[in-house]
Amino acid sequence: MSEKPVPEPRPALLSGIVRRARAHPRAFAATAAAAALVVLGGGGLLAGAFVGTPNVETVARVSAPPSATPTVTSTPTPTPEARSVPAAVTPAQPVRTCSIAEAASDSRLGTFSGSVRNATTGEILYDHGGGTYSRTASVMKVLTSAAALAVLGPDYRASTTVVAGTQPGQVVLVGGGDITLASGSSNIYPGAASMLDLAAQVTASLGGTPVTSIVLDSSAFAGDAWQPSWNRKELFDGWSSEVTALQVDGDRADPSSSQSTRSEDPIGRAGAAFASALGATGAPISQGVAPAGAATLGTVQSAPVSTMVQDALLRSDNTEAEMLARLTAIAQGSGNTFSALGASTPAALATYGLDTAGLVIVDGSGLSDDNGVSPNFLTALFAKIAAREGNLGIIADGLPVAGESGTLGGRFTGSNSDAAGHVIAKTGWIDTGYTLSGIIQAADGSVLTFAFFALDDVSDSSKQALDTITAAAYRCGNNLSNQ
Template identity: 45%
Template sequence: MSDQQPAPRSVADRLRDALASVRASAARRPVPWIAGGLAAVLVLGSGGAVAVAAATMPAPRSSASPVADASTSSTPSQSTSATATAPASTPTPAGRAVPKDVPGPTALRTCTISSAASASGLGAFEGYVMNAKTGEVLFSRNGDKAAQTGSVMKTLTTATALAVLGGDHRIPTTVTKESGGTIALVGHGDATLSAGGATVYPGAPTLGQLAQQVKAKLGNTPVTTIVTDDTYWNDADAWDPTWPVSERTIGYQPNVTALMVDGDRANPGAATSPRSTDPVGRAGSLFRTALANAGVAGAANAQLVKRATTSSDTIATVSSQPVSTLIGQMIPNSDNTLAEMLARISSKESGSNGSAVSLTSVYQAALKSYGVDPAGIVIKDGSGESAANAVSPNFVAHLMVQVQAGAKGLGTLANALPVSGQSGTLASRFTGANAVARGKVHAKTGWIDSANTLGGYIDAADGSRLTFAFYAIGSSRAAALPALDAVTAATYSCGSKLTGS
């Protein structure tokens, strides 16, 4: 073996040999030739390798005729034409996305009621304000904290009654005929039933109307016993233990029984008039007088007995004004009696038992139908008299969005709300510097010993409509009322630009 190496060949010779080898391989095996050809070329050096690769690149196979690709790849002219590079196309940029609805500018909220909301007259203040149209929360200070509502509760009672009973519902009072000269006066919660003289409830049905019907049915048959039946609900919880007894003795609230006359007022023509401890017994006595006046035999000396009637033979019936009318009498004057009646009747007609204990669940179910969330509210009565009621300003403001829109019959409530400086319990309010909001605030007032409240909606100075609830807890009424008016008037002036907490 000799250590001497043969003379090196020229680059041109090596290129020719490699090209011949690649062509022969491509003719035999059209697919794998590329790898083999490239491997052969790589040994030649960088300059020649590039040239060979370009010269030997076959045309792509046709999916329709793979055999034709193999035959044409062996032809130099076709191999060369396959290497022609098409000019690169310039991609067309996609169009820029443009939103269909471009929001307009949002007004800056720069107006504050912080000073008015910090007045000492508001005590432990809770407040919540919303834009009724947009749902935006404009102000909240302890707004999610549930607390006593005072008579703002009557707005919840109204909404519940409208949901359960409907505005056209009328409350009946009936008389049944039992055996042996006994008849029964049966109450179903109509506190407006009147003795027939002056009354704070215009258009109320009367005992005289019932007595005339009884006379027409009985003729000369004597009446020996008059049963008074208030068992439509159990009167064991007729008086809430958290209510001050003075509410009855002064004349703001009666015992809550299903049978009474003129709201059990000593003076039927006065809204505030002392109430008795036995509204059912008083109703029986007044009915006995009405029967005697109608000429019913034996009625003047008939015995009064309190129990449930044993008969379904109805011989006389009268009905209250529609619930919508009763709401129009209750809300402007903040009538506690009607509120308690509507609460208990709503409980009974919803399938519950008419008790005070049932009210929380009854209200929650009814109020949910308006699209608001009543979770967590606590309802002890229909009037708001109890300090144990618990409803947040947040909830009241959200309910008022539905009220001002008149949703599902709530226009009845909207139309009944007192108006600042003009009607109801707001007629004498909003004076002095607060007079700027007279005629613009539609709201229910509330007052118990521990709280003064206001909740409703405002037609603000900038044309927006706001819903709100303000609670002044723990301060005196003398201090709370002007402070509530001031913070409400400030809210009116700010309108939708209100900000802060």
Template identity: 45%
Template sequence: MSDQQPTSKSVPARLRGAVAAARRSAARRPVPWIAGGLAGVLVLGSGGAVAVAAATMPSRPVAAPSTSAAPRTPASTPRATRTPSAAPTADARAVPDETTGPKALCTCTIDDAASAAGLGSFEGFVMDAETGETLFSKDGDEAAQTGSVMKTLTSATALAVLGGDHRIPTTVTREADGTIALVGHGDATLSAGGGTVYPGAPTLAQLAQQVKAQLGDAPVTTIVADDSYWDDADAWDPTWPENERTIGYQPRVTALMVDGDRANPSAATSPRSTDPVGRAGAAFRTALADAGVAGAADAQVVQRATTSTDTIASVSSQPVSTLIGQMIPNSDNTLAEMLARVSSKESGAGGSAASLTGVYQDALAGYGVDPAGIAIKDGSGESAANAVSPSFVAHLMVRVAAGEEGLGVLSESLPVAGVSGTLASRFTGANAVARGRVHAKTGWIDSANTLGGWIDAADGTRLTFAFYAIGSSRAAALPALDAVTAATYSCGGDLTSS
């Protein structure tokens, strides 16, 4: 406030100064927007002039009253007046001379798209990544099944627990009397050779050559296949449909396997066996024989924990950052389960499926998001018993989109609408407007289709979001999810919930 008394300047000039002061006051104490305007009375000095000003949002300019009206002339006989308090000084910014009236608040809604029948029981949440403002929420705080959007949480957890440079080893130990052990530590990319969906993966041939160099002409009579790095008693979640294994989307989750236990190592979707550990042992026997290890072709394969710490051969996976880059675009369930279990084991939680909720909560809290209430049954999102709210996903995606805390590799791996990964063929027709602007992880299980990530909207606003279509068919859900996402892109920062 100024210490100066009012001067003899004209009433309109004083009025403009008062309006400018009111604008500054509104910026400090926002006034709710009321359609049609809320009248406020300003009494200016001894002249008794009265102006009516409409209340507006603080971010919208307040129009000055018209200067075309002649100022009211004071009466010739002076009236007794109280000494006015110090008047506010005028804002340094120019005030328009013409009355333009209050501007309407820009709004945009996605309510119609979010009500589409194809979305089934819909949950959704959208926020401004820069300001943190919630722009849309439809049951956004309700924890629900995520589908493969879960893989974004798995990636963030692995990066927090293991780090992007961590590599997963597979070793061979030497026991007595011609016995060696192939010891798994969770690397599902270990390859038997003859093709792989994981470029750069380590191979059994590399291990076999190291074994040959160590043993020379000494024979091998027994090969131990050791998957005891974690307990394989919960290798298959009871909520997973069995056909996920037989069709080829999901293996049994064991710490030792080769080629993700695929029947065809070169095919991402390929039937998996009921005994990935035994299959790995048999493949290693073949690799040893091919490397010229004496007796290997006839060696017995047994499954148990090794009794030795004498390591004679070792290979390692690609870095975790590379594994995430291989997992996210094609939604690889195998890598997701491996990263989840290895994260649990390396954090000291044992590697069981039952430990995952606590492991994820501890890791994700480090990104500044509140993980209370999430329930994690697996790393891939395959289980309908997983429970994570769209709001949580959207808040995590703020960090992902910014590439903070080492999350840049996840951001760069997300499929892009109409361009890459599982979104390459999506966002067609009217929804093509958002092609190239939506970076998101898809999710699909029998009971839900989901999408979560970030959007560079039409007006330049960066939004983060998660949308769940629960209970509808995939054929109906996908175009409906694309439509509500494209509508969000078009609204941008003007998006509001009804």
């Protein structure tokens, strides 16, 4: 529809106005003036409507008498409000799509918890109960090793010494905590000192004086020799000895075997080995303490801590780990009993800048169900191991390699074999749990650290389930989703 035209002015109306103006010029002029006032007034009102309430200056001018000078009051310029500064924009996060949820749901994992971290960025990629503090089994040896490297240093060696006793021909064998001391020329421990060497030094120092008696001093360690929460069958099954400052071969019946029955008198076994090496099997043997200031007749030293750490990790040697934990506590001044470890190990780990709040440490080997370490803590520790901070590269070089060495030598087979050679980790096993924690050189080139716990209702098949979820994380790499 078209718009309507605007009507033009009517000629008759205009001509009428002109005739009236000519006939009454004065009246028309007055009317026009009045109309102008009205128009001007209306414009002022209209302007007021647009401006709003008249300001002080306008009111003064209108109300002042003609002869008065208007009062002018200025209106202050309002200060503009400061604009709020927007918060920093959060960088976009990558959308990760690779899941290990199916592997984590395997019933063989029992009560499962786990954590995976990007070792380079520190970002936690996967967290399933990662903040839960639980028993670690032998993964505890990684904490013990890191603590020993921080406090003792990689070059520290434990000494076993013989001093003169209080009677002629009496010798005192003083244990310095070296459980690796070989009863013969060698044993399972690399670089172990030999009791034969020690006996030869003593014989030379005595200058032909026969040995009349032997005193055994194991006072460097005190308190319980067996942690109260440990299952005693570990001793008889050959997995661990009592923790004493004096013993030989880790108290193994077979010095060349990693798993070998242990005795209930490791100190006495060490005394018998010493007597045999001296050729003094008929000399009486007793336990006591070396006299102060006694002359040294001989001394031997263990392999350095760097060697013992790697051996303890590779074979998961419980006795060797307990030795390292106890020597660390003594060097710190925390004490020489099991109870000292609760303070000494966390204090040593804190020197790496780790948050140790919440850690519960009751032993050095991980045999106890009473230990408490979270998967998130382990991934943080392993990130520092992967970065080789301080002396932690020694741990990285000593860990078992999947499918190749140590306690991982026969694992990561079949469908998990693609991860073999790309996972270095510490295994753990006690009756109530299986664990695995370490470093993954992932398929996409990223470096991950991980900790997986399978606890409670578990069996030997749990190891394969742990391998499967670890291999899945290897395939995901930095694309691992927390779903």
